[in-house]
Amino acid sequence: MLTIPSGSIVIVPNVAFVIRDFVTCGGSAFYQETLPRLKETGGKTRSMARFGVPYTYKGHPLPAFEFGPVLLALKALVENALGTSFNAAVVNRYRDGTQGVAPHSDTQAIPQLGKQPIIAGLSFGATRDFVIQGRKKVDQPIITQVNHGDLLVMHGISQSHYKHSVPTNLTRELMPRWSVTYRQHITVTPAPEEDKVNS
Numbered sequence: 001m002l003t004i005p006s007g008s009i010v011i012v013p014n015v016a017f018v019i020r021d022f023v024t025c026g027g028s029a030f031y032q033e034t035l036p037r038l039k040e041t042g043g044k045t046r047s048m049a050r051f052g053v054p055y056t057y058k059g060h061p062l063p064a065f066e067f068g069p070v071l072l073a074l075k076a077l078v079e080n081a082l083g084t085s086f087n088a089a090v091v092n093r094y095r096d097g098t099q100g101v102a103p104h105s106d107t108q109a110i111p112q113l114g115k116q117p118i119i120a121g122l123s124f125g126a127t128r129d130f131v132i133q134g135r136k137k138v139d140q141p142i143i144t145q146v147n148h149g150d151l152l153v154m155h156g157i158s159q160s161h162y163k164h165s166v167p168t169n170l171t172r173e174l175m176p177r178w179s180v181t182y183r184q185h186i187t188v189t190p191a192p193e194e195d196k197v198n199s
């Protein structure tokens with residue numbers, strides 16, 4: 001069961017909220033731990049790495065690294081604040097403003113998340129826009145700026161009735177932005193032994 005901490009800013013009820021300055025320390029240890037694991041996804045998208053339990057994406061098994069000490073410590077902070085637990089995480093790095101991610105819903109490609117997952121994302125580095133939009137063409141996008149140290153949580157009907165994105169802004173001068181999104185996979189599909197990744 002999700003706890004919404006006092007002081008949270010509700011973006012859309014039963015969809016998303018943000019906690020400003022959730023982590024006030026720098027992200028250098030986080031960068032050092034995750035950078036060697038990142039893999040470019042190409043072009044205007046981002047670098048990413050998966051941690052915790054392996055899962056399938058669009059039916060394809062994906063390997064995952066074991067959690068390192070920094071990711072475990074951050075996970076514990078988020079779990080304690082939200083009153084829930086997580087067993088997987090995805091780290092993304094947006095090199096500059098030319099990299100982003102198109103509107104999508106996580107549960108469309110990752111059935112292990114279930115119908116109403118809690119996805120908690122910590123941000124480090126540059127401030128970027130985070131866009132939430134309903135699935136109907138007439139729905140107006142809701143834009144929230146996410147800053148270094150902020151925790152943005154999607155829950156409830158966020159994946160079934162909405163899509164989210166990090167749009168590009170076509171500038172290479174913007175510093176990198178990193179995120180780690182913690183989630184709970186309710187079913188686990190082991191990756192093939194030959195594809196298994198260990199840290």
